[in-house]
Amino acid sequence: MITDDLNPEIWVISDTHLIADSMHDNGQAFSRMQKTSQGKDLYYQESVLRAFCKMAQEKKPAAIVVTGDVTFNGERVSAEKFAEIFKPLKETKLLVVPGNHDIFDGWARDFRGKKQFFAGEISPMFWKSIFSKTYRLAESKDPSSLAYSVQLNPQYYLIMADSNYYGKEETTEAPHTRGGISKDELKWIEGQLKYASQHQLRPILFMHHNLYAHNPAVDKGYVLDDAVEVRRLCARFNVKLAFSGHIHAQNIMGPQGTTPTTEVVTSSFCSNDQGYGVVRLHSRHITYVRKNFDMRPYLTDEEKQNYTLMHFHNYLENLQLGSIAADLMQSDIRKYHNDMDLVREMGHLFAQMNYNYYTGHNHMKPAKLAKIHSTEAYKTLIKQHPEYRLYLKTLYDTSDHSNLQVKIRY
Numbered sequence: 001m002i003t004d005d006l007n008p009e010i011w012v013i014s015d016t017h018l019i020a021d022s023m024h025d026n027g028q029a030f031s032r033m034q035k036t037s038q039g040k041d042l043y044y045q046e047s048v049l050r051a052f053c054k055m056a057q058e059k060k061p062a063a064i065v066v067t068g069d070v071t072f073n074g075e076r077v078s079a080e081k082f083a084e085i086f087k088p089l090k091e092t093k094l095l096v097v098p099g100n101h102d103i104f105d106g107w108a109r110d111f112r113g114k115k116q117f118f119a120g121e122i123s124p125m126f127w128k129s130i131f132s133k134t135y136r137l138a139e140s141k142d143p144s145s146l147a148y149s150v151q152l153n154p155q156y157y158l159i160m161a162d163s164n165y166y167g168k169e170e171t172t173e174a175p176h177t178r179g180g181i182s183k184d185e186l187k188w189i190e191g192q193l194k195y196a197s198q199h200q201l202r203p204i205l206f207m208h209h210n211l212y213a214h215n216p217a218v219d220k221g222y223v224l225d226d227a228v229e230v231r232r233l234c235a236r237f238n239v240k241l242a243f244s245g246h247i248h249a250q251n252i253m254g255p256q257g258t259t260p261t262t263e264v265v266t267s268s269f270c271s272n273d274q275g276y277g278v279v280r281l282h283s284r285h286i287t288y289v290r291k292n293f294d295m296r297p298y299l300t301d302e303e304k305q306n307y308t309l310m311h312f313h314n315y316l317e318n319l320q321l322g323s324i325a326a327d328l329m330q331s332d333i334r335k336y337h338n339d340m341d342l343v344r345e346m347g348h349l350f351a352q353m354n355y356n357y358y359t360g361h362n363h364m365k366p367a368k369l370a371k372i373h374s375t376e377a378y379k380t381l382i383k384q385h386p387e388y389r390l391y392l393k394t395l396y397d398t399s400d401h402s403n404l405q406v407k408i409r410y
Helices: 028-035 045-059 076-085 124-130 183-198 227-236 312-332 340-358 366-373 376-384 386-395
Strands: 009-013 063-067 093-097 109-112 115-118 148-151 156-160 202-206 241-244 251-253 262-265 275-281 285-292 405-409
Touching: 028 109, 028 115, 045 076, 063 241, 076 124, 093 156, 156 183, 183 202, 183 227, 262 405, 312 340, 340 376, 340 386, 366 376, 376 386
Parallel strands: 009 063, 063 093, 156 202, 202 241, 241 262
Antiparallel strands: 009 275, 109 115, 148 156, 251 262, 275 285, 285 405
């Protein structure tokens, strides 16, 4: 058991995608990778995570949970650096689950000058060794995967699932985007849920892939292949809460059909606005609130001299908006070369709609949304890019639902 506290607090982050500083020389090859990383920050994550660890040492949550994609592309050195960064934690426990980019990822690279070199990958054995402090906290470990369970306190039981597909040896192939729970792991999860029920413990599920389709236009490769079976278990054992990542967007979905589970998807910590979840557990309810990490108070004196680190949210927003806008504008410049203002408006609109969705700030009054839909930029966008028509409609929500906070009642 992690804590005797009946009202503990845990923090949830996801998709940190750390690439250790020692894996690159800030050269041309690495710069090119940063530019094509879809808005992820690859340069400063060591500083960011050290600052986050310092905040945890000060505020002392019972645990920090990372729901996968700890590393950029499964570099063993990056996973070792992640564990080293959080090693100073004493009262706070680090709980990690792997993501689709962590285990036997054939994209693991070291960047030197203009070249990329194959880097050492992470095997399941290395993962358990690197995060040995985490696995020593386990009440039970699944022998068929990297899943494990932890009793948080006298009332709550955390089931840390491994939802990833990976082989049995190092590879040069791209990582799988899809995920699922194997039959053996599913049996183990069922056993853990039975154990929790027999001991009057409330289970909470953590994994990388999603239980529900949080965006109907973008669900392939994100929702568990065997989500139906997992939902059945959640219904059978009254699992009220699940956490996941993978889609890099902040989103909350309440119970679906006969499944009583609310799923919180946490946005990527290395992009957007450094979102993290604060979960407070009580005897009759759980509250979740999304917060933005302000790392400035936790930077070293030397780091405070760095303009980017002191204005990090602006840097991340510009990185994200610029990446999305540039991709769209490149495809439209030839068509509308005589009206570059329209091209820029389309790029900015598309980027801003995505950014609001990724950060969970996508609720809007119907009249304001109608105004956006009436602009020339929006009309041209969906006319010239019909493949985005459904996707753009899913990005804004005019209901009272919030993606930033939720209360789960027992």
